[in-house]
Amino acid sequence: MIKDLHEKIKNKEITIRQIVDECLRNIEIHDKDIKAFLEIYNDIDEQIVVAQKMFDEGKATMLTGIPLALKDNILRKGFVSSASSKILDKYKASYDSTVVKLLQDQGAIFIGRANMDEFAMGSSTENSAFGVTLNPHDQTRVPGGSSGGPAAAVAYGGVVYALGTDTGGSIRQPASFCGVCGIYPTYGSVSRYGAIAMGSSLDQISPITKTTEDLKIVFEALAVCDKNDATSLPENIRKHGKMESKKIGIPKNFLEGVDEDVLENFNQTVEKLKNSGHEIVDIDLMYAPYSLPVYYILMPAEVSTNLSRHDGIRYGKRINAGNIIDTYFNTKGELFGFETKRRSVLGAYVLSHGYKDAFYDKSILVREKIKSEFKEIFEKVDVIMTPTSPTLAFKQGEKSSNPLAMYLADVFTVTANIAQIPAVSIPSGKNNDGLPFGVQFLAPELYENLLFDIGSKVENLI
Amino acid sequence: MNDDVINKDQIHKLSQLVRINMTDLEENAMAKDMGKILDYVKKLQEVDVEENDKNKHLLVKNVLREDVVTNTDIDTKSLIEMSEETQDGFVKVKNMF
Numbered sequence: 001m002i003k004d005l006h007e008k009i010k011n012k013e014i015t016i017r018q019i020v021d022e023c024l025r026n027i028e029i030h031d032k033d034i035k036a037f038l039e040i041y042n043d044i045d046e047q048i049v050v051a052q053k054m055f056d057e058g059k060a061t062m063l064t065g066i067p068l069a070l071k072d073n074i075l076r077k078g079f080v081s082s083a084s085s086k087i088l089d090k091y092k093a094s095y096d097s098t099v100v101k102l103l104q105d106q107g108a109i110f111i112g113r114a115n116m117d118e119f120a121m122g123s124s125t126e127n128s129a130f131g132v133t134l135n136p137h138d139q140t141r142v143p144g145g146s147s148g149g150p151a152a153a154v155a156y157g158g159v160v161y162a163l164g165t166d167t168g169g170s171i172r173q174p175a176s177f178c179g180v181c182g183i184y185p186t187y188g189s190v191s192r193y194g195a196i197a198m199g200s201s202l203d204q205i206s207p208i209t210k211t212t213e214d215l216k217i218v219f220e221a222l223a224v225c226d227k228n229d230a231t232s233l234p235e236n237i238r239k240h241g242k243m244e245s246k247k248i249g250i251p252k253n254f255l256e257g258v259d260e261d262v263l264e265n266f267n268q269t270v271e272k273l274k275n276s277g278h279e280i281v282d283i284d285l286m287y288a289p290y291s292l293p294v295y296y297i298l299m300p301a302e303v304s305t306n307l308s309r310h311d312g313i314r315y316g317k318r319i320n321a322g323n324i325i326d327t328y329f330n331t332k333g334e335l336f337g338f339e340t341k342r343r344s345v346l347g348a349y350v351l352s353h354g355y356k357d358a359f360y361d362k363s364i365l366v367r368e369k370i371k372s373e374f375k376e377i378f379e380k381v382d383v384i385m386t387p388t389s390p391t392l393a394f395k396q397g398e399k400s401s402n403p404l405a406m407y408l409a410d411v412f413t414v415t416a417n418i419a420q421i422p423a424v425s426i427p428s429g430k431n432n433d434g435l436p437f438g439v440q441f442l443a444p445e446l447y448e449n450l451l452f453d454i455g456s457k458v459e460n461l462i
Numbered sequence: 463m464n465d466d467v468i469n470k471d472q473i474h475k476l477s478q479l480v481r482i483n484m485t486d487l488e489e490n491a492m493a494k495d496m497g498k499i500l501d502y503v504k505k506l507q508e509v510d511v512e513e514n515d516k517n518k519h520l521l522v523k524n525v526l527r528e529d530v531v532t533n534t535d536i537d538t539k540s541l542i543e544m545s546e547e548t549q550d551g552f553v554k555v556k557n558m559f
Contacts, residue, residue, distance in 0.1 A: 094540045095533075228533065230525045293503040304480055311481070313555055315544035324556045325481070333483025341482050342492055346499065348479040349468070359503065365511035403495050404502055 002160060002214045006062050009055060016048050016055075016065035019160075020109055023067045026157040027111075034134050036143075036153040038072055039080065040112040051107035062217050064107035069114045069153045069162040073196040074205060076100045076110060083196045084128040085118045087316045087335035097194020098226045099163060099205050106221065111159050114149030118337045119307065120170055120198045122146050123409040126400050127339045134396075135177060137434055141393040144174030144409075147208060151178040154208050161209040161218055165195055167202045168295050169389075169413025172425035175208050176388035176438025179427045181215045181455065182208045184413070186445045187420035188233040190219075191226035199302040200231075202295075202417040212426060212455030219448060239446045245454035248273060248441075249283040249381035254412075258390045265437040266387045269428045272461040273385075281381050287369045291418040292411050294370070297350045297363040298418075304347025307340065342403070367418055374419045378444040383454055386412040388425040388438035416442055424451040426458045468496045 008014040024040075031037055041047075051065035070076060073083040075093035077100075082088040096104065103110075117127035125133045125148025133148045135141040136156040143152040147164030151174035154162050164171040166184040175182030183206050190205050197203060207218035226232045250270060255263065274280050312318030312331035319330040336344070350359035377384065389409050399406040416423035423442040430436050439458065443450040470486075470493045477484045484492070539551070547554040 091544070094544060095536050227525075227527070232525070287509065290506060290509055293505045296499065296503050297506070308480070313545065314541075314553060316546075318546040320556060322556065323559050325558070327556050328481045329483040332481060336482060338488065338491070341477070341484060341488065342495070344480040344482060345473060345476045345492060346496065348476045349496075349500075350503075352476070352479070358507070362506050362509075362511065363503075366506055366509050369509065369511060404498050407499075407502075 001210050002062060002066055002217050005066060005160065006060075006064070009065055010060065016051050016109070019065065020044060020048060020067055020111070023111060023157065023159055030136065030156040031158065033139060034136055034152050034156060035131055036114050036133050036149040036156070036158060037069070037112045038082070038084070038115050038130055038149070041079065041110055044109065044111065047109045051109060054107040061106045061221075063103060063221055065109060066161070067109040067111045067159045068103070069111055069150050069159040070100070071147050071150050071162065071164045072113045072116050073120055073165055074099065074163055075194040075196070079113070081113065081196065083119045084116045084130055085335065085337070085340070086129045087310050087312070087331065089129070089317065091316055093194070095194065097205075098191035098228060099222050100194065102222060102224065114153050114162060116149055117146035118340050119196065119303075120146040120165055120167055121303070121339045121343055123169070123173055123406050124394070124396075124399065125149060125174070126396065127337055129337055132396060135393050137179060137436060138393065140395055141435070142177065142396055144177035144389075144393060146170040146174075148174045150208050151175050151180055151182070154178070154180045154210060161207050161214055163205055164208050165198070165203055165205050166417070167199045168299065168417050169410040171206055171208055172413045172423060172438075172440060173389050173409060175425045176427070176436065177393035179430065179436030180208055180210055181212055181424065181426055182206070183215050183219060183424045183448070183451065184416050184422060185219060185223065185448055186233070186422045187417075188231050189238070189446070189448070190222045191224070191229040191232050193226055193228035197306040199299040200306060201302060202299060212424070212452055212459055215424065215455065216452040237446070239449070241449065243447065243449045243453060245278070245382040245441075245450045245457070247279045247281055247381040248454070249281050249377060249384040251283050251285040251288070251384065251386065254285050254289050254386065258387055259392065261431055262387050262390060262392060262437060265428055266439060269439050269458065269462070270385065273457070276457065276461060283377055283381065283384065285373065285377070287366065287373045288415045290366055291370055291415040292407065294363045294366050294418050295410070295414045296346070296407060297359045298367070300343045300347035301351050301360055302347070303343045304351065307344055339403075370415070371419050374421060374442070374444070382443070383450055384442040386440050386442075388412060388440040392431065392435045392437070412440055421445050422448045422451055424455050426455045427462065428458060429462050468500060469493050
């Protein structure tokens, strides 16, 4: 899609303005119901001029003039980034995130910022302080989360692609629910500078797109070493070779509890890959199924630390009280949503004296076990395949009063974040009601190319 | 704190640690679900681990630099202005007590 648009702009078959107008028209038609966007930027015309000039001067890249949406937790200088929280609802970024800078330098067109679960905490976008985003395929259902706005916007054609963040599945699960592609890249491959932090050992910024080819184009534009992110991987260890995924590992023991229709679609997709010459290998994952409990210790621990900065003093909204300590309590108490409070409290618990050994320290060690296990299994197979989520897009309100049920939506995706290895979600067809299925592939660290290869193969088979 | 249950009072104590005001309603609701969440994460106790596994696979290493200003694209004034209350180039806050 991006490649095609690029060629068309270059050959003057279409103008950047026409592409942007098409997106804005789709937004006008769909967004009054879907509510993927929190804001449409007011400087789109100026951006088009810059992009056109790059084409005229022969400086255009693949992403020049291509419209995108930003998840509401990725900073763009001078514009609001609120992480869909009341505490930041008027917060204007004082600097550009590295990813925004990289795309800006290429003349990308930023269309607007898209809705999300508050501070990226949730799997349905129902935790946004600014309203619920609906699934474009069925408006009674959630778009997934936390990047529900970006995924929905890409799905209905409001933008060509979007940038989201993924801490436990926040890109891949909404991509699956909305029938689009998403990737969690190797931890450290894309700079986190300018992303509002949630779980720092897990967070990555990455794209949501319509096709695997687009996923590769945007990922490669973002995957550069950045001195502003202390965990950014140095250039000399990044791999750029072309690779093919032949052997696919299926962890049968891990697939218990998956909804029947999802499992049936998964098995059909496996069968198609087998018939097209892929070797299917049964694997046992002993430790990876513990990724979710590890996640619900590490993530809240990191959340309670990261979110302590939102105290209303240096930026964001402040609710004053008689003294400064009570001001902290009031500000957070009134402006944080319930899930944000719950994870902060849970984080304080797992880090508290007497519990840190049993929870936090133990989870760090189990994380290493999980990493070792993946390493061993990737000696035998090229990629591992699971459903992206154990269910189809669920109904609004279905899981919002049962946090554990909501958390289980991430049971497959979260394995990649815990192991810090790359994973994609690729659409694998729809059910009779038009709801999209998605399959996930995991690869060894830095082997994103294996995922782009298998992703495009699945696209061709579906 | 008791090992197995987490009640409203404990939720209240924890909320003090993270400095978040919560209503009685919120504390009750949180206490109700927290037990289930903790029971779930306690599954980790089933896993045998060795202490020397710690950080064995760390691909990412902290990158340190000299203590000099490098991000010159951000000016102090615009950062101070982010605060809701400022005076003479300072962030203004309430008294400690």
